[in-house]
Amino acid sequence: MRRKEILKKVVLIAIIAIMTMQCVSAQQKKREVKDTAEQVLQLEDVVVNRTKNNFGVKSSQISAISISKDQIFRQPVLLGEVDLMKTIQRMPGVHASGEGQSGIIVRGGDYDQNLLRLDGVTIYGTEHLKGYTSVINPDVIGTTDFYRGAFPARFGSRVSSVVDVTMEEGNLKKYHGSLTVGLLASKLNLSGPIWKGRTSFNLGVRASYYGVVIKPLFTKVNNQPEAMRPFASMDYYDVNAKITHYFSKKDKLSFLAYFGNDNNTSAPTISKVSRNKLVKPSVYLTWYFDMYNRESSSKITNTWNNLFGNLAWEHKFSKTLMLNLRGTYSRYRYKYLTETQETENANTAPYGQDGSYIVYDKTTKTETYTQSEYHSNIDELAANVNFDFTPNKWNDIKFGVGFSKYDLEPTTRMWYAMTMTQGRFTGEKTTKSYENEFFTGEKSSFNQISAFVEDDLSIAKWLKVNAGVRLMLYSVSGKSRNSIEPRVSLSIIPMKKIALKFGYARTSQALHLLTSNNLSTSRSLWVPITKSFDPIKSDIYSVGVNYEISNGLELSAEGYYKTLNNVLEYGETSNYEGANKDWTEKIYLGKGRAFGVELLLQKTLGKTTGWFSYTWSKSLRTFDRDGMVLNHGEEFYSSNDHRNNLGFVLTHTFDISAREALDLSVSWHYQTGRRGTLTIMHSEQKIPDYETADNSNLMSVIELQTAGRLNQYVLPATHHLDVNLIYKVLHPKGESHLAFGIYNLYSNKNIASAFIGIQNNEYVLKGISLFPFMPSISYTYKF
């Protein structure tokens, strides 16, 4: 009876809520308008603020999307961790690097081929918490433009995509801020004047406490604690700070600083075997004790951090000419350490006192220790001088030069030690021990000079073009290379609401991320071009159509074809040969191609917004150069080959009362599984063996498991339905947001990684699904 009453009350509240929606909306809009007006008022005198770019029908640009902060905050995400990169993953042409990961794979390119910039500074380690979230703190970002082809000439040094993010400037007149407490991390954002009207600051701080909430939750939810070992301990923190000073209406100086650190340790995998028994081999032989035990454990420690900053001066010479002078520094440190330890103790001891049975008085004890350590360090120092010249309303000319100095240190260290004791269990023993260490890699540097010019030109009402050229000069000790990179994006508008677009871009890249092709764990080393290894070069052709169905509702379709040259892969024997060989001796150069079609239907205005995106794509590689042959020189699928990617995001705002509103977001995402090389075959190998009986070379048989072809295995497709509900309340001095989210509502077992395990004494391929039904809650207070 009581429940019935409660139910009635809930229904009543819901009806009242719906009835009051409209008046709340009006109230809230009023406040929003007021706030915006204040912002504009205080800034209009001095700030040249960037607004969200519109890459739709009216723009010359193809293969680009502008992402608003609102889109990022409303999208349902894993553990409630709002994230820019996860919003980008829902866009056409983009795939997630893995289940629950924030890394992006764009148009069949590699993970390292995406340029992530914050205020013009390149970020190398783009992920926190093994990829649960990206290093970009969404609280502090201003605008985000994402290019996946036809890159304007001002962008360079990566061949697959550009994510150009700006950090919001602090408020020049009032203090604002927000505090968010979530399941995975908490965030604090403060912004305000240091010198009213002149100098402002914007500060964002995040820190995670994975071990406090999420790890116990995962351990509870997942009934296989083994699967959680790689995630035993991990945490991060980061700090973003920006100070902006306006000298005058024409001059602005800004300083940006970021530091973020990650630490991830997997729990040791421990395996034990032991026996202790009395044995009598035959009636003729005596009793003896058989005592055996073997214990092994291994663990991984992975740490990485980014430190970067910039100092930028913006000067307006006139209404038509603006200068941007920028000096940047970006530092990245990465360490991946695996440690294994094994003790094997095999003893036999005679049973009884007869010393003649000495044959059973034996002991063998072997202790082994192994450490494999990978370091990847980068230091980039860069300076850029850019001009923006708008002589008339038809031309927007940008030109500039830049210089970057890169110092890289990709190193590996392998160390092992062994102690072996042999002899009599009850008597004399001999012990021998030895250790060995292998170091590879060294510090290397290269310089990069770039120059560009581009013009965003409106030739006629029906014809717009962004054309430009970028010149790149790479210089390593003793060798220089150049790359002339034409860029063009053209838009023909035959009807008011339809634009046909074409794009071409040649790009080059001098840095590579060498990644192990492993679906269970991966380690990565950033390596530079060398005397022998040329930069990656890519040509990408795009063609598309944009159709503005109505105001705020747009449909776009694109096709692309991309070629890649000088892509890198580890050589076929690299994971079992050449411990003392440098990375340069272990990698192969090859080529690749990728093609696909993309569809995007996007609604950006109104109470209901969202988008639907679909991508069909293929990505292939060929390694057939002399001495660098993979897969017998035949074309094979890249590890980033994903056939289908479908995303759907829908958001609606319900106005409950004058002070309350509810944002409901629903998203569904489907993605073809990751590709990788896995041990999937069982075979009987016959090894050449010398037979002493007849002095001939026969074949001895061993059974073993072998991986199939490169990237042959495709993990099962992943799909999940996610829901997010944000309850917003206005207070006299602030605003509260209470967000409830559910990731993977129908608890699909999405496989994040795979490994070879043993079940019923047979090898089997096991997949780990980390994120079943995952509820989340977070609270934000804004003031």
Next chain:
Amino acid sequence: MKKMNKIYAILLLLLAVVTMSSCEKILNIDESEIAETMQINAYAVSGENFKLSLSGVKRIGSSMFIPTIDNAVVEIEVNGVEVKDINWNTDKTECSTPTYVCKEGDKIHVKVSAPNYKTVRATTIVPASPLDFEVLDTAKVYCVAPLVNQGSALVIDEYALDSVLTIKMKLYDKPNEKNYYRLVVKSVANKSQTIMTQMINEVFGSEDDLFADPYIVKSVNGWQPFFSNVFDDELFDGKDCTIIVSSQLRNGYNKRVVIEYQLLSEDLYHYLKSVQVQKATATDIYADPIIIYSNVIDGVGILGAYNFARQTIIVK
């Protein structure tokens, strides 16, 4: 009211099912490609007949036997000339060339086809013989008589491995070429003075850097960890190298240690390395998966070749 209770119960049950679900899942493996994969293991050893073995492969975890291929057509070409004389074993899974004996420099091409399998091809060249090695010194340690009580008499324990022979030897490498080697050291003894049945211990050890291999992280079948008897000439390119190996002796009669210094084809070297590392890392979930090296196009396995120098040490 009852209806509401039912709904609550169903919801609670659903939540429990969802949250307590396993995070591990056995993954399916597409067997169609595996089913048509043929494996060949074929070896061309200088001075011996060419031998080839055929089989299919199965997916890991399959309870089926590894498929046998007994209806294949094998074509062997040596220096462009077809070898027609091929002998098959009784179950038609292995063949050899009774009239052709492999010799240094021979280029051997093999093509094997069988119904329901992809046709495979592979090529190898028989390497030249390695430079002869020298045995500089030997020493026997742990000479404790391993006797067992057999009835009323004490007899030699034929399974014991108590005595160890250390052998100091000098290996040589040919200059101006990349060479790949395998060292085989086998302790052999006859079971009795009259019975010629041999007891063999093929495991040997060494602390020399030549054999150091950090990828072999654990002991497999009695071999010491971080040790591989397959190596290249990087540490003694064009020079000589003095090493000490130790072999646990088999007890019995006519005790001897046979040493074979094999010069391998490059493909065979990579293949043997991959096999050794795979055996040592098969159960390590953090280890990179090993693709067993293969020079067989459209199949798996190896067509390898080697030449050798051999010496026998009689143990007193």
